[in-house]
Amino acid sequence: MKKKNVCVAFSTQKGGAGKTTLTVLTASYLYYVKGYSVAVVDCDYPQYSIARMRERDIRMATEDDYYKRLAYEQFTRLDRKMYPVITSVPEKAAETARTLVEKDRYDLIFLDLPGTVNAEGILYALSQMDYIFCPVSADRVVLESSLRFASRIGEKLVATGRSNIKGLYLVWNMVDGREKTELYEVYEQVIAELGLKVLKTFLPDSKRFRRELSAGHRPLFRSTMFPADRALVRGSHLDALVEEIAEIVIE
Template structure:
């Protein structure tokens, strides 16, 4: 039976390319700007980075009048609340997601899963096979590329192509793109990737420090938050909006 809620993971074996950052960015963009009903299962045990971010964000909203006013105005405007962030372990993630869906008063459109960066962690493969879509951030660094291709090829050969998963599509996408790097370099990489039977999104995400900006006491514009969307002015030039559009086309939302 087809699920009504889509399960999506930004997943890769290589750390430092932004799988957790993109989970937060896309969740907040889709929920707060596009009105999608979103939830996050943070099963990157034991650090639970997104759970910790939600805790920091919530404390600022509770204790800082500036953010408290922002939250009041936002939730009045969108007639909704912050999306749920549930802490879990890879082996328990699907069960926890199903409990969340069963207990929700309204339909959840998308649940994003933040998983550990290694296939060797208990339950990771079991959880990945239950995803509807997987998106793997990759940079032009050879070590990152080799690790990501090994990860994606393994999933494709052992789960997707042999019909042992729910996965409808696995797509890589370029991130941390240096503007000085030549397009032919990426074209050559894409050709090699496609020869392995893998797909790459058209959107290239540039390398920018804006992605690191979180809520703080200075009240400056921020990019990453679990209770607010990324600042519209900061979005410009990051191509995050283009990434969201391309993902919507793939997942048929």
């Protein structure tokens, strides 16, 4: 590692595109599986979805003997605790990130921001990111909204040089395998014409992405306390996506 404290955001202005899920999955995989030091700043006020997920994870690990044992075994093996999840508001996102790095050094700091560039402080917070990944899906409404968002960020922040942004990428999410042919070729042609980049790896549309800690102790996928279950990772493309992202953002 030549550089640390790289700030990353999965960001879009369309709700339900998967930015929060991608933030958690990527942060947890990099921390618990790959060994990187990460932190998450949850600025998605007032939902604070990631902070609330952390609360649920801790509650389950405290009250459920199965998860209590799992957590003990994991943190004993790793010899470190959970990565920090800090709440903030969009207009103070960059300040919160700076406060984090003053206390410790992180390889990656992920920011989860509200899904609109019109909210106070969003553009400034985005301008302070090193890399932005924008989830998109083949739904026409979602795609058009996401492309407008990415184009606006590219025009107002990246092209003008008025930001720290080193890279802006689209990420195909919730892909229906039956459609990943001509339809996506047409969409990617439009994306290329807009001067936008898209990652090679895509995530399929699968219910596994919603699996959290449960009383039934089913294999989990989305958690701030544990990495995605290895069996569920197979076929999810999560490992390939994280590797591709790591190659881009980690210098």
